[in-house]
Amino acid sequence: MFIRSERLFLRPAWPEDWAELHGAIDDAAVVRNLARAPWPYRPEDARSFVSREPVTRYPDFLVTLPGAEGARIIGCAGIVAAEDGAAELGYWIAREHWGRGYATEAARAVLSVARALGHDRIEASHFLDNPASGRVLRKLGFAPTGEHRPRRSEGRGTVVTSVVYHTRLRGAENGDGGGDGTGGGDREPMRHAA
Incomplete structure (x- = not known):
């Protein structure tokens, strides 16, 4: 599955992407904000990530930035099955690309795919000391649940407090006022190819 x-341009990871992926994520400032990525992030971790079998209902994508030299990997975004069975949004963007709206744009694209796959309620969270991710989630139409959960950070090697959010992907299209994950009037055109 591909999304423009x-x-x-968001696309699946391929085995030959491991070195470029490693170069993008091999940054303690990025990994410390992720739950599942270890630190240090080794070449073997990148090889393992790009070699995983895709899960249709829970897709993840490399986030690439097209340019004159081709499309460079600048991050990753996807939906994972959380421990409690909920669908959970996750994303990261390489530090040199922070502050440009790429996380919001990539996550919005992933939410449109989640809606097409039939997901209704999506959860997301960020570590308490990463408020920038909370701003991204609010732009996407997520609302805080009021819950703070202890969550393991593999990159930090410890449990960290996370702030939990959720959104409904269905409802607004049916006129019942539910959140649609697009941030209200802040819609961006999305072109898909599957």
Whole structure:
């Protein structure tokens, strides 16, 4: 599955992507904000990630930035099955690309795929000391649940407090006022190819 947004191209990971992926994520400032990525992030971790079998209902994508030199990997975004069975949004963007709206754009694209796959309620969380991710989630139409959960950070090697959010992907299209994960009037055109 492939997604084209206004500035980005999201695609599956291929085994030959491991070195470029490793170069993008091999940054303690990025990994410390992720739950599942270890630190240090080794070449073997990148090889393992790009070699995983895809799960149709829970897709993840490399976020690439097309340019004159081709499309460079700048991050990753996807939906995973959380421990409690909920669908959970996750994303990261390489530090040199922070502050440009790429996380919001990539996550919005993934939410459109989640809706097409039949997901209704999506959860997301961020570590308490990463409020920038909370701003991204609010732009996407997520609302805080009021819950703070202890969550293991593999990159930090410890449990960290996370702030939990959720959104409904169905409802607004049916006129019942539910959140649609697009941030209200902040919609961006999305072009898909599957």
